[in-house]
Amino acid sequence: MKEETPQEGPALEPKRGxxxxxMAEHGEDVYRCYQCLKCSAGCPMTFAMDYPPSQVMRMIQLGQEEDLLASKTIWVCVTCNTCSIRCPNDIDIALVIDSLRQKALRKGRHPAKENVALFHKYFLDNVKKRGRTFEGELLARYQLKTGQAFENAGLGLRMFLKGRLGVLPESVSNKKAFREIYRRVEERGGKK
Amino acid sequence: MKTIGYYKSCSLNASSNDYARSLEMCFSRLGTQLVPIEDWNCCGASSAHATNELLGLALPARNLALAEQQGLNPLLVPCSACYTRMLTAADKIRKSDALTAEINEIIAPLRYMGTVQVRNILEILWTEVGADAILRARKHDLGGMKVLCYYGCYLTRTPGVASFDNREDPRSMERLLQMIGAEPLDWPYKTDCCGAGFSLIDAPVSVQLCEKMYDMALELGAEAIVATCPLCQTNLDVNQDKLRKEKSAPYKIPVFYLTDLIGLSGGADFGNKLWRKRFIDPRELLSRYALA
Incomplete structure (x- = not known):
């Protein structure tokens, strides 16, 4: 009698959604979320979000990546960490939202809140130049670009008159060596 | 005189230079000299961790390496936003050999061995300066001034790292203010968010978050709010000014740094130079209590 050999099927690969x-990149297990909604109840920013944090957790479980990367939520979160410290399953929710925002940028997705993305970019450009922020330059550049220059000019002027805006930029002693940090981070794609 | 290392960061160097002055004068009244990290850099604030995880760890790590090299341990980080970034980086690096190696490749030729203890202002006052030093330095009593302690987000909320005080209902600032004769009132918003950097990105968001705090302060009859973070102090101060102008709101509650009040109690003479930098001028309140 001929022995039956088990049929070769497609290899069983672990799902990688x-x-x-x-989980692999940030060590946070989103599957632990059981929708208690504590994060969304405590979040101070839900009024400006399209998906509250608990829904973000569910969408990650379901693999709805594109909807999340296009969401306002990932740009509105201020990382106040209220959700992270209250989660009964110990998920660092704010870090998970960070990871989505970082992914959206890496994949070149259009940010639902352009101004927030722009501010972060200008801020980091500003730091890259000298190792320290030069607030006057950063705010002038950001506000001119976003058309807020007029409404904020009064505040800027008052800060200046109060001696609270540096006139000259400060920098680290070796700017070239400092920029190496940025270069080496970029070399690694910004990921641990 | 005892010395303590500190991260005199971007905001303390420019837009909140009044905080640096208040801190340094207050600590000197308590017999402690603050020594800044030499050649420090920006910690990357929200923008680094928000957009690039590795940069958000490498920028604080450079400061940690410098502090370690310069023997500044424990390290006081007065800005709460810098504090949580430095604490997060120190903690993650300490817990992972792989990350330590990677970060050290990135910040080379600097090298961080993972020894620096990152501390906020409340921890430093309680454990390094010592509450007894505050008691001994007392020259003036705050006469029962009704104050609200505002901790904001990051003094007690760094995920993954044990907090020095209760995360949701901290009391360490109230206890210090009681020692110098103030009367801290209980209120529900002590660890709420002021909007942080959103005051620069999208100001109305920050105004909305602060407005309910002012209403509560008025309802409770508070005379002042006390903060420890330059961003919190500035938002709480400037947003009142905005609401006064835009909505004729009645808010006029001075927002102090904790070190303003401990300094005043210890006899520091801050003078008009400091108070003029604030948007809601505290001098009327201070003169009512014979403190200015």
Whole structure:
């Protein structure tokens, strides 16, 4: 009698969806979320979000990556960490939202809140130049670009008159060596 | 005189230079000299960790390496936003050999061995300066001034790292202010968010977050709010000014740094130079209590 050999099927690969990626890269297990909604109840920013944090957790479990990367939520979160410290399953939710924002940028997705993305970019450009922020230059550049220069000019002027805006930029002693940090981070794609 | 290392960061160097002055004068009244990290850099604030995880760890790590090299341990980080970034980086690096190696490749030729203890202002006052030093330095009593302690987000909320005080209902600032004769009132917003950097990105968001705090302060009959973070202090101060102008709101509650009041109690003479830098002028209140 001929022996039956088990039929060769497609190899069983472990699923690697969005939740698995976040687990591998940031060590946060989003599958632990059981929708108690504590994060959303305590979040101070839900009024400006399209998906509250608990829904973000569910969407990650379901792999709805593109909807999340296009969401306002990832740009509105201020990382106040209220959700992270209250989560009964110890998920660092704010860090998970950080990871989505970082992913959206890496994949070149259009940010739903352009101004926030622009501010972060200008801020980091500003630091890269000298190792320290030069607030006057940063705010002038950002506000001119976003058309807020007029409404904020009064505040800027008052800060200046109060001696609270540096006139000359300060820098670290070796700017070239400092920029190496940025270069080496970019070399690694910004990921641990 | 005892010395303590500190991270005199971007905001303390420019837009909140009044905080640096208040801190340094207050600590000197308590017999402690603050020594800034030499050649420090920006910690990357929200923008680094928000957009690039590795940069958000490498920028604080450069400061930690410098502090370690310069023997500044423990390290006081007065700005709460810098504090949580430095604490997060120190903690993650300490817990992972792989990350330590990677960060050291990035910040080379500097090298961080993972020894620096990152501390906020309340921890430093309680454990390094010592509450007894505050008691001994007392020259003036705050006469029962009704104050609200505002901790904001980052003094007690760094995920993954044990907090020095209760995360949701900290009391360490109230206890210090009681020692110098103030009357801290209980209120529900002590660890709420002021909007932080959103005051620069999208100002109305920050105004909205602060407005309910002012209403509560008025309802409770508070005379002042006390903060420890330059961003919190500035937002709480400037947003009142905005609401006064835009909505004719009645808010006129001075927002102090904790070191303003401990300094005043210890006899520091801050003078008009300091108070003029604030948007809601505290001098009327201070003169009512014979403190200015």
């Amino acid at each position: 969005l939740a698995e990626e976040i």
